[in-house]
Amino acid sequence: MSEDKIKGPASYFPSIEKKYGRPISDWKELxxxxxxxxxxxxxxxxxxxxxxxxxxxxxxxxxxxAEDN
Structure with a gap:
């Protein structure tokens, strides 16, 4: 089992997808x-x-x- 935890803004992504019902790629596109x-x-x-x-x-x-720069 990996002990590497996702850090920074990406750590919010699972809860964002669950709460708002759209994949992160949709939000990034917006x-x-x-x-x-x-x-x-x-x-x-x-x-x-x-x-x-x-x-x-x-x-x-x-x-x-950050991805775009």
Whole structure:
């Protein structure tokens, strides 16, 4: 059994998928489609348009932007 735990924003992904019923790839696609925008603008978009909590929205945005840079 591996002792490697997922850390950082990705540690939220299982609970995000369970709570909101969509795969992380869908959420990342929404973030990418809303660019160019600043980090907090993207977080606000997920919260306001999709009812996502701040921590979950922030995790998706942070992970997506890190992948793209």
């Amino acid at each position: 973030v990418r489609a809303a660019q160019p925008a600043k980090h907090m603008q993207l977080v606000a978009m997920l919260k306001e348009q999709h009812g996502m909590g701040h921590g979950h929205a922030n995790a998706i945005v942070a992970h997506t932007l």
